[in-house]
Each structure stands twice: as structure tokens, then as C-alpha cells.
Amino acid sequence: MRNLWIFISRYNAFFLFIIFFSTGIYFTIKNNSYQRSVTLNSSNEIVGNAYERLNIFKRYLNLGMVNDSLAAENAKLKSELLGLTTVDSAKDVKVIDTITNQQYTYLAAKVVKNSITLRNNVMTINKGSFDGIASGMAVLSPQKGVVGFIRDVSSHLATIQSLLHKDTKISVTLKKNNALGSLVWGDGNFDIRKAFIKEVPNHIKMYMGDTVVTSGYGSFPAKILVGKIVKTNVTTNDNFLSAEINLFNDFSTLQYVYVVKDKKAEEQKALESIVKPNE
Structure with a gap:
């Protein structure tokens, strides 16, 4: 406390200047309409700019959530489009189908780990068995092209055997x-x-x-x-x-992928397992 009083007494002229200067500004603004309007406009502009920058920062922090939402919406739209315009490979024409009868649906997932420099590259996504992911499911890119197959699955995560893998065919x-x-x-x-x-x-x-x-x-x-x-x-x-x-x-820019759920996969696998290899 003694040091505080010594500090104040040493710089009392400076503190008195600050007090009188602030008081003078206060009375000037209060008693003069022009200065008051200028001050209010300036303060509003400063506060407005501060809020704008804060909103930009908040939007930046929410980009991850926005991207997740857009990826999920794209997956839904791709699933509906796939159900409505299924290609008949024999005639190469569009066949109208209902959503309930479509064979494939897409599930958007975020890539949380990706390797591209190894001989056998594997990536990890943030969806697992709780989301309906199972081993062997195909994985597509949001833009163009194939990504690979689901390999191992846990409750909330799954790994993908990338196309960039010597055993992928x-x-x-x-x-x-x-x-x-x-x-x-x-x-x-x-x-x-x-x-x-x-x-x-x-x-x-x-x-x-x-x-x-x-x-x-x-x-x-x-x-x-x-x-x-x-x-x-x-x-x-x-x-x-x-x-x-x-x-x-x-593969170097993958942030989101689509896991393909084949509605007939289990039925096909069960049927084909009946046929013996040497028959």
C-alpha cells in the first residue's frame, strides 16, 4: 500500500491531467450538440465495426459445422437423384424408380486422417457402426471418382482402404x-x-x-x-x-467422402455364397 501511495504522489500531475482532461471532454460533449452527435456517430461506427469483425470470426469458427451440414445435404440429394434416375446398363436409358425401392444411399463422412505417400494408404472417417457403416462398403469422392472400400469399423469411426493401396481392385x-x-x-x-x-x-x-x-x-x-x-x-x-x-x-484434397450403402449387398452375398467355386 505504501508503494502505491509513493507511485501516485510521484505521478500525481499526470493523473490530475487525465482527470481534468476526461472531465473537460465529458462536459464538452454533454453541453454541445455538435460534439455530442460526432461522438455518438464515431462510437457507433467503432462498435459496429467491432461487431462485424466478431461476426466474421464467429462465422469462421462455424465453418466446420456448415461444411458438415452441406456434405450431409449433398449426400441426401445424391441418394434421391440416384433413386430417381437409375441407369439401365442394357438400354442406357433412365428408369424412374421410387426412393423406397432404390438400391443405393449415400452417407456423408468427414476425413479425419488421410495418407497418400505410402505403398498401402489408409484413411479414417468420423462415422462408424452407429451410423450404419459396415466393412466392404464403397466410398466415393464428393467431386468425381472412387476413393476405396471401408475396411475396419468401430462404433464412431471407420478406416478406408484407399484406391492408393496395392491390394485395392x-x-x-x-x-x-x-x-x-x-x-x-x-x-x-x-x-x-x-x-x-x-x-x-x-x-x-x-x-x-x-x-x-x-x-x-x-x-x-x-x-x-x-x-x-x-x-x-x-x-x-x-x-x-x-x-x-x-x-x-x-486424394490430396479430400475432406469429405460419401459412403455407399448397398441395400442388396447382404442378399447378393448370401446368394453367391451358395455357389461353389469349382461348379
């Missing part, structure tokens, strides 16, 4: 003629924008610029865009054709 076709092949990333390739279509029958003609899409076999819906052929006649040790493709999907 996805059934695809050439969009122009429905010729079947297999999409793989392996064979020493570490380029995340490049993959290969293999096991194409050797009588099929493939050209640069041909579009590759999913075949509909397996867990993926048909006609999902995958990439374009950039190099044909890739050498292999079998009697099939291979080609190099540029992927539409950019």
Missing part, C-alpha cells in the same frame, strides 16, 4: 463400349493422380481420352466417373490389355 468399364477391366494403383506406381486399367479383353480397342467408369459390379454403383486414358498398350505379362489413366479424384 475395382471393377470398371470403358464408357464408350462397356468393356470390362480392373482398376489398380500398384506396379511400383506412387503417383496419386495415376492408376491403371487392366484385364481388358485383347480384342477391345482403347484410345487416349477414353473415359473409364465403374461397372456396377461389386459395391460401387454403375457409371461413376473414374478417369481418362492417357497411355495405351501398357506392357503386361498376360494376354489382356492394359492402359494408364489419369484419375479425376484428387
